Amino acid sequence: MSRLPWERTPDHVRADVEELLGARVAEAVTQPGGYSPGAAARLRLDDGRRAFVKSVGAEPNPDSPTLHRAEARVAAALPPSAPVPRLLGSFDRDGWVTLVFEDVDGAPPREPWDTAELGRVLDALGDLAAAMTPAPIEAPTAAERFGAAFRGWRRLAAAGDPDGLDPWAREHLADLARLETSWETAAAGGTLAHADVRADNILLAPGRVVIVDWPWACLSAPWFDLLTMLPSVRLQGGPPPAEVFAAHPLADATDEGAVTAVLAATAGYFVHSARQPPPPGLPTLRAFQRAQGEIALAWLRDRLE
Known part of the structure; x- marks a missing residue:
């Protein structure tokens, strides 16, 4: 599956993320894997901080925004002790749902499984x-x-x-x-x-x-x-x-x-x-x-x- 590049998300998505994080995005590296047709990228900000963002609209899959909304509700409520990335914020605007998480310094398991x-x-x-x-x-x-x-x-x-x-x-x-x-x-x-x-x-x-x-x-x-x-x-x-x-x-x-x-x-x-x-x-x-x-x-x- 081909992920949507961060640069091709709507202008308001990128503006909202930069306003939330308080810095401009200097680099966005698309992350492979998964089954969402939206954007999923690790961001490096111009002040050196990092974050992870995922964002999706109703095209090409109309169900994907609903899943992002559900994830935003769950991620916002999970306790700090849960083994999950910390949600920094989320946006739901003009049909696009965007979630911003802390960037985890990790990688998926290798395939085949080690x-x-x-x-x-x-x-x-x-x-x-x-x-x-x-x-x-x-x-x-x-x-x-x-x-x-x-x-x-x-x-x-x-x-x-x-x-x-x-x-x-x-x-x-x-x-x-x-x-x-x-x-x-x-x-x-x-x-x-x-x-x-x-x-x-x-x-x-x-x-x-x-x-x-x-x-x-x-x-x-x-x-x-x-x-x-x-x-x-x-x-x-x-x-x-x-x-x-x-x-x-x-x-x-x-x-x-x-x-x-x-x-x-x-x-x-x-x-x-x-x-x-x-x-x-x-x-x-x-x-x-x-x-x-x-x-x-x-x-x-x-x-x-």
Whole structure:
């Protein structure tokens, strides 16, 4: 995906950011990764300070400003102890939503996953769940946040005989649709989950792991972030998800049926979403979902057989 260069954002976006920061932008370096078609840049100001800015309008993807607005609300409310960048300010003007954060001196994990870096991230997920339990802010439940999206198997079953579906999934489609119906109860909990942890939403900084991009934050079981992250870890060269999940402290004393139900809903979401047309401005998203769906489905099949 091609990010919008900082220089091509509207004049009022750049003016608002410079007024907030109290200095002119001397350099803006676009940051790769992620699935927003807007600008995302590390800024160096003419007084030597740094900041990170992300800004998006309704073109080419009309949903992106809504996600930025949600992230602004969450980032403004998270406590200083949370492992997140500090929000310096945000703007919502003329259809453009802009967020300005402290610049984190870090980088995303390497691909394929490095064992030591993955270990740091997995430890950080445990620390994150502990820090976010009980949830420090009000947020929708996972069921409220994803109830409409996590109906993939039911939608595929309603379609009758979907072409191109994995043969095992086709054979067990009715069972998968029934299993999926219990995910909302299975995922319930009082932990504030990020709900979209992937390598491109992680920064490894000296002495800490920082989790960025929080528009999907919701209340869930403490292991929700771990489970939903692991298909992307495997896709990007990490170990099998079942192996990682079983070895993680967050999996201790989990209800196996609850884990299977949430995994079923996650797999169904990826499989169904990957079959839809690409969202405007996000041409690579469906391929990423398709690959994660294959991994999640294989994990689910192993749990059910």
